[in-house]
Amino acid sequence: MNDTEWNSDRWPEGVPHEVEGYEHPLYCLLEDAARDFPDHTYTIFMGGKRSFRQVEDAARKVARFLKERGIGKGDRVAIFLPNIPHYPEIFFGILMAGALGVTCNPMYKESELHFQLKDSGCKAAFVMDHPILYPTALNAIKDTDVKTTIICNVKSHLPRIKGILGTLFKKIPACPFHEESHIPYDTILRLDRGIEEPEPVDPLKDPALILYTGGTTGVPKGAVLSHANLLSNVRATQLWIRLRQKGGNEYLPIKRGGDHVYLGVLPWYHSFGLTMVMLTSCANASKLVCIPDPKAGNPPFTEVLKSIERYRVTIFVGVPTIFNAFVNHPHISRFDLSSILGCGSGAAPLPVEVIKKFEEKTGAVIFEGYGLTETSPVLTINPTNLEQRKIGTVGLPIPGTDIKIVDLETGLKELPQGQDGEIAASGPQVMLGYWNRPEENRAVFRELNGKRYFLTGDIGHIDEDGFLVITDRKKDMIIVGGFNVFPRDVEEVLYMHPDIENAAVVGVPDERTGERIKAYVQLKEGRELKENDIIEFCKSHLVSYKCPKEVEFRDSLPTSIVGKILRRELKEEELKRG
Numbered sequence: 001m002n003d004t005e006w007n008s009d010r011w012p013e014g015v016p017h018e019v020e021g022y023e024h025p026l027y028c029l030l031e032d033a034a035r036d037f038p039d040h041t042y043t044i045f046m047g048g049k050r051s052f053r054q055v056e057d058a059a060r061k062v063a064r065f066l067k068e069r070g071i072g073k074g075d076r077v078a079i080f081l082p083n084i085p086h087y088p089e090i091f092f093g094i095l096m097a098g099a100l101g102v103t104c105n106p107m108y109k110e111s112e113l114h115f116q117l118k119d120s121g122c123k124a125a126f127v128m129d130h131p132i133l134y135p136t137a138l139n140a141i142k143d144t145d146v147k148t149t150i151i152c153n154v155k156s157h158l159p160r161i162k163g164i165l166g167t168l169f170k171k172i173p174a175c176p177f178h179e180e181s182h183i184p185y186d187t188i189l190r191l192d193r194g195i196e197e198p199e200p201v202d203p204l205k206d207p208a209l210i211l212y213t214g215g216t217t218g219v220p221k222g223a224v225l226s227h228a229n230l231l232s233n234v235r236a237t238q239l240w241i242r243l244r245q246k247g248g249n250e251y252l253p254i255k256r257g258g259d260h261v262y263l264g265v266l267p268w269y270h271s272f273g274l275t276m277v278m279l280t281s282c283a284n285a286s287k288l289v290c291i292p293d294p295k296a297g298n299p300p301f302t303e304v305l306k307s308i309e310r311y312r313v314t315i316f317v318g319v320p321t322i323f324n325a326f327v328n329h330p331h332i333s334r335f336d337l338s339s340i341l342g343c344g345s346g347a348a349p350l351p352v353e354v355i356k357k358f359e360e361k362t363g364a365v366i367f368e369g370y371g372l373t374e375t376s377p378v379l380t381i382n383p384t385n386l387e388q389r390k391i392g393t394v395g396l397p398i399p400g401t402d403i404k405i406v407d408l409e410t411g412l413k414e415l416p417q418g419q420d421g422e423i424a425a426s427g428p429q430v431m432l433g434y435w436n437r438p439e440e441n442r443a444v445f446r447e448l449n450g451k452r453y454f455l456t457g458d459i460g461h462i463d464e465d466g467f468l469v470i471t472d473r474k475k476d477m478i479i480v481g482g483f484n485v486f487p488r489d490v491e492e493v494l495y496m497h498p499d500i501e502n503a504a505v506v507g508v509p510d511e512r513t514g515e516r517i518k519a520y521v522q523l524k525e526g527r528e529l530k531e532n533d534i535i536e537f538c539k540s541h542l543v544s545y546k547c548p549k550e551v552e553f554r555d556s557l558p559t560s561i562v563g564k565i566l567r568r569e570l571k572e573e574e575l576k577r578g
Helices: 028-036 052-068 086-096 110-120 133-140 160-168 185-189 227-240 271-283 302-311 320-327 352-362 438-444 487-494 531-539 567-577
Strands: 041-045 048-051 076-080 100-103 124-128 148-152 207-213 221-226 242-244 251-253 261-264 287-290 315-318 342-345 365-371 378-381 402-406 421-426 445-448 451-462 468-472 478-480 483-485 500-510 514-523 550-553
Touching: 028 052, 028 086, 028 227, 028 271, 041 052, 048 052, 052 086, 052 185, 076 086, 076 110, 086 100, 086 271, 100 110, 110 133, 110 221, 124 133, 148 185, 207 227, 207 271, 221 227, 227 271, 227 378, 261 271, 261 302, 271 287, 271 315, 287 302, 315 320, 320 342, 320 352, 352 365, 402 445, 402 451, 421 445, 438 445, 438 451, 478 500, 478 514, 483 487, 487 500, 487 514, 487 531, 500 567, 514 531, 531 550
Parallel strands: 041 287, 076 100, 076 124, 100 207, 124 148, 261 287, 261 315, 315 342, 342 365, 514 550
Antiparallel strands: 041 048, 207 221, 242 251, 365 378, 402 421, 421 451, 445 451, 451 468, 478 483, 500 514
């Protein structure tokens, strides 16, 4: 697809086709915001506010702390936290020390976290002071290179009166025990000063982050993203997104300096939430509302709706399950959501009916996009106005990005417009490669017309208006509520059970979460198990969204000539049943 073919009449006016200004260290986002708007609020958490100056000061202290412990250029540091205000301080502090962040899902079980720490070779870990998260981390760091563990309690980031009352009534989450060698985060904040100058980096070559993903094969791999990868994605989306103020007709770029309030409901350990919310809010010097548990409240999601109303949120980036939960919330009419101007959606298709209901309630515009962890993550976005947006597509490539549709066999032959094939992407946001996985890198990169392209594993085509349409997903991948689940992760656990002979996992349609996980199990001869036995076994080894919701027992499972279990046949059977 050449550049002129993207120049349809739907290309937003004033948006350039190229992106510039990204060959800088990623921590420049915080430095610039703290320089230009030092006293403006960055993070908001349960009424407690931290300015850009305060967040930068904390980040510099984190960097000094790490460097004094011999952690610097090229070393890996894990962040095992939910969306609490410590997160940006720690993230930017790691980068200022010259190290790489390794973001970890706080819902992980110890075996899942242990793999990530071991594979990446982390030397330090920031963990939350929590009765579940801290013990999980304590066990996960055993037999890894983690020698420095920092415990983050939320009290220091609460308003003073809430901190006092929380301590008095024991409502602040905390673990009843701590290892003596583990260091409270508040110790870092009490340092007299931070580093004077951050560690110099080569933005194009030096990694900033390792984000774990199943990639195209289901084996967990760390996508290595450079400073420039992430910064280019932030800069490109800044150029692309233009919002209309309520009552106005003109779509304007997002103004820096606090006019906007971002809802931090997407997890920041994930590329979508990290780039499009935590980093972008900093780039725009805007407020960021920290939401560690989106489902909090009775009924679920009530507390996040309260936060939208209380803080007058203007920008909301989410996944379809969250938008769906909002429009189906029994008390939605009680909340004033009229402050919302624009909403980004990704990770799975957003039903048209949900779009209509949400936009009717808020008056906002929802624009869908597409991307992957390996691409920092955004590749395409729909125009952010009603006139040019095209529902049913994932939009046009953002500035600096080139999309080609190539043959499925080799990935080297470009297919004509309108024909389905594998989506290949090139641009400054495409990762450096997988961490210590040279064979995987050879499998996913191709050179076409002198440019380096990443094979996404997704199937789609370019329509008559130049918009990208996704027609299939990575082979066998399941999307549960916006989370990627690879069957092999679940099957590995099923095979751990002493009574199971063979197992296969597929995704089946689900009205609430998009898909749910179904397991097919062949028991060893003479053994007996019930469905709930298997589900509970999985719950003890996997985060909840990876656990099967139903189990079907089979005498045998379909296999190929070489004995490989054919998941696709099982899924086709399920779809035929309706």
